[in-house]
Amino acid sequence: MVDLSPSAEAAGYRLISIEATDSTNDDALQAARSGDPGPLWIVSAEQRAGRGRHGRQWSSPQGNLYASLLLTDPCEPQHAPQLGFVAGLALHEAVEAVTGVGAPRLSLKWPNDLLLDGAKISGLLLEGHRLAGHGPLAIVIGFGVNVAFAPTGTPYPALALQTVRPGLTRADMFRALSASFAQTFAAWRNAARLNAADPFGPIRRLWLERAAGIGQEVTLRLPAGEKRGVFEGLDRFGRLQLKTVSGAELIDAGDLYFPHLLHDIARP
Structure with missing residues (x-):
């Protein structure tokens, strides 16, 4: 029950x-x-x-x-x-x-x-x-x-x-x-x-304090394509803070992937 x-x-x-x-x-x-x-x-x-x-x-x-x-x-x-x-x-x-x-x-x-x-x-x-x-x-x-x-x-x-x-x-x-x-x-x-x-x-x-991937290289899959950078945190509205080669960006929504974590390793 x-x-x-x-x-x-x-x-x-x-x-x-x-x-x-x-x-x-x-x-x-x-x-x-x-x-x-x-x-x-x-x-x-x-x-x-x-x-x-x-x-x-x-x-x-x-x-x-x-x-x-x-x-x-x-x-x-x-x-x-x-x-x-x-x-x-x-x-x-x-x-x-x-x-x-x-x-x-x-x-x-x-x-x-x-x-x-x-x-x-x-x-x-x-x-x-x-x-x-x-x-x-x-x-x-x-x-x-x-x-x-x-x-x-x-x-x-x-x-x-x-x-x-x-x-x-x-x-x-x-x-x-x-x-x-x-x-x-x-x-x-x-x-x-x-x-x-x-x-x-x-x-x-x-x-x-409980987030995965803070300070790590990540990939974000967005409608316009992929972005790569370092996941630095969240801003005051909950947007992801991404440090890229072209500077800091704020991401409202997307699919986040961690290249070095278990769940992104390809399986045969």
Whole structure:
């Protein structure tokens, strides 16, 4: 049985748990359009049409965690991208709590993946929708976590959490995630009130402490082509700071690759 942590329930989060659906992100958006104010988690044992960033298919066998969280008007629209980093931190904390494995083995890959020993164990999908024209802003954060199974045929290796914690279940993972997200989200909102000059600062610092590839040569695959340089950090808006031969650049979105890490080594 999948259920919320007591702390998440006490903070006002609710849960809908289902056996199968096309996409938990789509279900969360439909709930928002039907008037649900959130915060609402939707968890499914299986997805028939799960997706990742850029519409990529997300393999969704039973045994893994597929969860989406609906938040309505959680912040000013310009600050909404920060929620991807809040979610990443919460996921890192939750996985560390259930496995006992933390940084540096467990690391965050900009902008939205979680790595274990250099292999992908989870991804995030952050989507924003303005409801009914000028209505409230619905933010949906989708989490896909490889608990029991890891997909094959991916651009780089993936792992399942049961490799380091045999017997771990999606219910264990969700209970920890619901607790860590409630705590991290509350801390982010409080920091935004107390740090008006740099509201993203505390979250950025914690995220960078857990980030993969800082100070390393990286490749960024962008719609216009590839860029190479040194991953220097994040700016105050969450953009990747890249030091290239032609100078410093800020990257809003892209696919980040680390040439010297395990998950980018070609497999026969």
